[in-house]
Amino acid sequence: MAENEKLECLKKLQDVLREKYKLEQQVETLPRELRREEAVLRNVEKEFSDLQALAAETADEVKSLSIRYEDAFQTRTGYEKQMEFLNTQREYEALSKQLEDARANEETLLKQRNSKTKESEKLKKELVEKEEAVAAQRAKVEEEKSKVDSELEGIQDKINALDAECLTVKGTVISDELYEKFSNIVKKKNGEGVVPVHGQVCMGCDRVLPMQFVIDLRLHQEHNEIDYCPYCSRIIWYEQLDPETEKSYIFEQLESKGTSESKASSSSGEAQQDSDSYDESMGEGFEDF
Ligand SMILES: [Zn+2]
CATH class of the missing domain: 1.10.287.1490 (Helix Hairpins)
Incomplete structure (x- = not known):
């Protein structure tokens, strides 16, 4: 990448x-x-x-x-x-x-x-x-x-x-606007403004992102673009894990195989298994910084 x-x-x-x-x-x-x-x-x-x-x-x-x-x-x-x-x-x-x-x-x-x-x-x-x-x-x-x-x-x-x-x-890589926004996120999120995504899970809020969202995220990432977690508003980036570990963070694959038990529920705490629901009423909603 x-x-x-x-x-x-x-x-x-x-x-x-x-x-x-x-x-x-x-x-x-x-x-x-x-x-x-x-x-x-x-x-x-x-x-x-x-x-x-x-x-x-x-x-x-x-x-x-x-x-x-x-x-x-x-x-x-x-x-x-x-x-x-x-x-x-x-x-x-x-x-x-x-x-x-x-x-x-x-x-x-x-x-x-x-x-x-x-x-x-x-x-x-x-x-x-x-x-x-x-x-x-x-x-x-x-x-x-x-x-x-x-x-x-x-x-x-x-x-x-x-x-x-x-x-x-910051130099010229980050615009003033993004710098301002990012500073606020880091401050509000206790020093965690940019977090990795493992498989489909945001490591900032432990929520499961839709598969398509993660595919887009990886694409944007390669084109020097920035994405935000739709749940916790942190800036997210896709982190490649070894395939075995990665599996435990991918829900849609597990679900499509008919596996009802997810390994990730133990490693990602209160992660939602229903990855398609962008329910902002759940926990921390998206904030516009
Ligand atoms: Zn998040």
């Missing part, structure tokens, strides 16, 4: 394209860890700012309680001084009651101020810790980011080189 220049070129292109798509996938998955660390940073920053607000509020409350306690202290000591200058029993009783209330008030405010002060000290400590956590996480994000950036740059350089290689391989 004469060499099909286009086909050979496509096979070479496929190798380069596979490598390129693998790298493109890396470009998408690489920043995932960075995104995670950035989300952690946003959380810690939010916690820090909430804590900051709470600490400021608590410090204000300490200030206000201190002033009120100071007032209560002055009031109580004022009453105690007045006690020394009382004339009547009635005045004494009235002042005693006021003094008692003032002492109680002073005591309450002192307790409140002390407990709030404790709370405030604790928050200040927590705030320092949280600030350190924010700084540490920020450093982690920066480190991850520069790592990802430099890796991405390296990958992008490789992708550009592979693009250039594709154009060299």
Whole structure:
């Protein structure tokens, strides 16, 4: 069989394209860890700012309680001084009651101020810790980011080189249109854009092609033409096998001999035995790339 220049070129292109798509996938998955660390940073920053607000509020409350306690202290000591200058029993009783209330008030405010002060000290400590956590996480994000950036740059350089290689391989043998179409097929079909046909079976999708289709395919192939699998849209080429192996991939011969059992059903998985049905509703239909 004469060499099909286009086909050979496509096979070479496929190798380069596979490598390129693998790298493109890396470009998408690489920043995932960075995104995670950035989300952690946003959380810690939010916690820090909430804590900051709470600490400021608590410090204000300490200030206000201190002033009120100071007032209560002055009031109580004022009453105690007045006690020394009382004339009547009635005045004494009235002042005693006021003094008692003032002492109680002073005591309450002192307790409140002390407990709030404790709370405030604790928050200040927590705030320092949280600030350190924010700084540490920020450093982690920066480190991850520069790592990802430099890796991405390296990958992008490789992708550009592979693009250039594709154009060299493609040369004038493959038209721009076919190149575009083939690139899409390789990408969509997980790196399998050009597959052999064994006997009547497409090795891309394991479907059985009609005998006449395969005869035409072989003819086209010799005339440097390209055919597509009508089931999975991949570019197909006829691969000559040794006659014994080939037989297990040819259904119409087996059927015409009245053989109901086909060897190919085991080797080609879910291959359809009914080779004449181009049922696009079965599995992957033909896609126009
Ligand atoms: Zn196919």
